[in-house]
Amino acid sequence: MKTKTKTKTVGETKTRGLLREGFPMSRLSTWGVGGAARLLFSPADMDDLRAFMAGRNIADVVFVGHGSNLLVRDGGIDGIVVRTAPGLCALSLEGDAEVFAEAGVGCPKLARFCADKGLAGAEFFAGVPGTVGGALAMNAGCYGGETWDAVVKVRALTNDGFYDMPRDDFETGYRSVRAKSGGDVFFAGALFHFCVDDGGDNGNGGGARARMKEMLRMRGESQPLGKASAGSVFRNPPGGFAGKMIAECGLAGMRVGGAEVSRKHANFILNCGDATARDIESLMEKIQHAVREKTGVLLSPEVRVVGRAQ
Ligand SMILES: Cc1cc2nc3c(=O)[nH]c(=O)nc-3n(C[C@H](O)[C@H](O)[C@H](O)COP(=O)(O)OP(=O)(O)OC[C@H]3O[C@@H](n4cnc5c(N)ncnc54)[C@H](O)[C@@H]3O)c2cc1C
Structure with a gap:
């Protein structure tokens, strides 16, 4: 039996995958925060992606997997987001x-x-x-x-x-x-x-x-699994461990709004339920400031921060 494939059209492009306008990025991030993407495309497969990308500049597209290392700001992404899972699954x-x-x-x-x-x-x-x-x-x-x-x-x-x-x-x-x-x-x-x-x-x-x-x-x-996080927030500096440094600066448990430095692993920031991306970013800045004051080391983020502040 032949299955009918539904195609959708964006501009000149016909696609088979999912296309959504104003898609909440909080649903595509393990932190569960972030504003909406102007357009989300989730290709059905590689050919579908190829068709969608024809004539587009890849620098104008944000590619997202499981959003497990991504902080999308509260103002969202005023552009195109391409989500690789679950379509590109060979x-x-x-x-x-x-x-x-x-x-x-x-x-x-x-x-x-x-x-x-x-x-x-x-x-x-x-x-x-x-x-x-x-x-x-x-x-x-x-x-x-x-x-x-x-x-x-x-x-x-x-x-x-x-x-x-x-x-x-x-x-x-x-x-x-x-x-x-x-x-x-x-x-x-x-x-x-x-x-x-x-x-x-x-x-x-x-x-x-x-x-x-x-x-x-x-x-x-060693890690607060089962809680909303993006894993290690900062890279380990040469010769050191970011989590250990953050804990030694007495920052475990520190909060901004609904974001909290994990007491189990201080390089994890948890969304305690009602955090915004701004809460998380502010907490990151406070951690950087406090660690630099005490140790002279500026921790560099491992998580990728994208989108507009609200
Ligand atoms: C509980 C927990 C534990 C973790 N443990 C580890 C760990 O042990 N080691 C570790 O390294 N990381 C760890 N991480 C972080 C994260 O899982 C990894 O960095 C993972 O590789 C990110 O994959 P993703 O699909 O979620 O990427 P996303 O978070 O969706 O994207 C991350 C970055 O990659 C870009 N990107 C995504 N897909 C593509 C693509 N196909 N082509 C080009 N760019 C792309 C995005 O634009 C973004 O800049 C952990 C995270 C959590 C929540």
């Missing part, structure tokens, strides 16, 4: 140890997929609540692993179209990624190379699953 094993994942695949899903295929090296993704695209943009990492350690090449969208770009085309570092050619890049997907798991389970992923379980246990012990 995930496949290529050969023995290579995995292709589109941008909207959840990091925990990638970790479980690799373990199921008897691969090791993706376990750290299990506790990162973002998408593959967000992890590529941030070089997300933890427990000794970083996203770009395993990248062979990425499928990238630039203003000239879609390209496969090898890892060497990028400069990567701690929570930083930059195309050597300069300019904005949208990560549509990536090919990763992992290792065949030799964890004592004949390559059946038992070792990887056990390591994932242990990492999730450690995370549960």
Whole structure:
């Protein structure tokens, strides 16, 4: 039976994905704050995205995965937001140890997929609540692993179209990624190379699953999981830990409106229910000021702040 695909039209563009005007970004951010996007597009698949992006400048678009490292200001985004999940969701094993994942695949899903295929090296993704695209943009990492350690090449969208770009085309570092050619890049997907798991389970992923379980246990012990946050707010400065510095400055529990510095992990800011983006940003500024006064170090935000203040 043939299914009819509904198309919608924006200007000259026909799309199959979801298009919404005035979409509340608080629904696309793990902090649960932020004003509305003028236009939200959630592509049905990569071809749909390709059609939508034709003739647009990618610098005019804000790409969003799970919004787990994003602070959208209360005045919202006066432009286009493209959401990669759940449309860009292809995930496949290529050969023995290579995995292709589109941008909207959840990091925990990638970790479980690799373990199921008897691969090791993706376990750290299990506790990162973002998408593959967000992890590529941030070089997300933890427990000794970083996203770009395993990248062979990425499928990238630039203003000239879609390209496969090898890892060497990028400069990567701690929570930083930059195309050597300069300019904005949208990560549509990536090919990763992992290792065949030799964890004592004949390559059946038992070792990887056990390591994932242990990492999730450690995370549960040290982080305020289950509360609205965006993970670590500040990057660790060279030779130090932002959370430890914030706690040592006596800032755990400090509040601005509905935003609070977590007492369990002081580099997390929690939305206690009624926080605004302004509350969170003010608390970030207060933390920066207090830590600088006491230690001389200016903490630099890891979370990306976008949009207009109200
Ligand atoms: C409880 C909790 C724990 C966390 N633990 C960790 C951790 O251990 N390690 C870690 O590194 N991070 C951690 N994070 C932060 C976050 O999950 C990661 O940075 C994640 O990679 C962000 O992915 P996302 O899809 O949510 O990106 P978003 O928050 O949606 O976007 C983040 C940035 O990436 C850009 N972006 C998103 N998708 C794309 C794309 N396809 N192409 C280009 N740019 C894109 C956005 O425009 C934005 O600038 C944690 C967050 C939470 C809430």
